[in-house]
Amino acid sequence: MGKEDEVGDLVNLPQKRYYRQRAHSNPIADHCIDYPQTPDDMDWDKYYPNKGEKSVEFADIGCGYGGLLITLAPMFPESLMIGMEIRVKVSDYVMDRIAALRIQNPDVYKNVACLRTNAMKYLPNYFKKGQLKKMFFLYPDPHFKKAKHKWRIINKTLLAEYAYVLREDGIVYTVTDVKDLHEWMVLHFEEHPLFVRITDEELKSDPVVDKLFSSSEEGQKVTRNNGDKFLAVFRRIRDPSV
Template identity: 55%
Template sequence: MASEESLEESKKKVYRKEQALKRTAESLEDDEEIELPRKRYYRQRAHSNPFSDHELIYPAKPEDMKWSMLYGGSNEAPTVADVGCGFGGLLVSLSPALPKERILGIEIRVQVTQYVLDRIHALRKQNQGKEVDYTNIACLRGNAMKFLPNFFGKGQLKKVFFCFPDPHFKLRKHKARIISPTLLSEYAYCLRPGGIVYTITDVKDLHDWMRSHLEAHPLFERLSSEEEESDECVKIMTTATEEGKKVARNGGSKYIACFRRTENPK
């Protein structure tokens, strides 16, 4: 058993090294075909403790962030955030749907973040010169529960997605849920009036938790059912994420709630 695990780990290391060599070689051979990464070589635990010290790197303030390192070109900041982006399914699908927006995925797990980075890199190489070239999406490793205002200034964001977040079923773990009164105030700070918070989950209890907290917050109002049904981003997040696809395969339910950031009170 131990030898099998060692062999599998060796295969993963070899694969990641090959991917790194391919990225290095691109500067020498621009026409080289870059393969999409394979998830089997980036496996990690499904969830990560948001209160742990993950030795994360983050700017002291949003103005210090060098966005050009992620997107290339100008230092224009992102206006759409996918918090807990997982393997990047939503990012990739939003890219052609929101071509004029810069979209950022935030993921706390090391290997999953690396997978998304490699996936975006490969897509950009495969689609150079095409109408959809995926240069408007990027990913970084971060903890939105602690450092979101370090990346995003007041009213910077138009949309924030919370897709299939960790349910933290145990009562003592509820404080680790990504939606809470305190965190909602931070999200409201980063969202501009009229901006939208999108939530989706397959856990009814978590859906009720997120919905009730958003309804109770003075700076958010629920979209009407007609608005949710006609929103293209709702349609995309329902089907694009890896977790959403798994729920569909298993015949599970998906619960959606979207809220608009209201104007600041006078």
């Protein structure tokens, strides 16, 4: 047994029961969050050991306990991906999980990281125009009450920001177990001039799609409860006015 194996055997993955927190957080409330004033002020090197000249290309918004990130990391080893999570304990868990996995698997997971932030407020502070290739919104807070619909992570104002940070042909993946929210997200994306929905036929060749339903803790919970899962995927298109 080599030294690395000995080290890996001594490092245990964090246990979720020590990081539990309420399912959702109020995105409108003031949170004590450090964030860069501009994307140029963001020090990504401390998150990725072998970053080099690469830029972050995948963003999982509201990444929860990081299941999707951990699944995608070895699938796209050349792509840097970040999970953005507003809940303190949950983001701490993901950071600790990644740190442990890097020790257990020295050649894997160096392309994935997590930070605590409020993506609804600060997304353009982290990413430059056209920087991202993929964005993920898995099981976002449905905010059932009509008065709180403005808090939904997909809305007219925020879609403009997502279009800004996504490059042309960039892809947004959405999954929810709430039909009303699914219809809301589809409606808003289809009404936006810079997004078109990707057909089910096209999605058959996308290796990411199969991972969206059960890689996250929330997706696994829906599966256990025999709940429905609604998928909608959209492509960022060229601005027709330019």
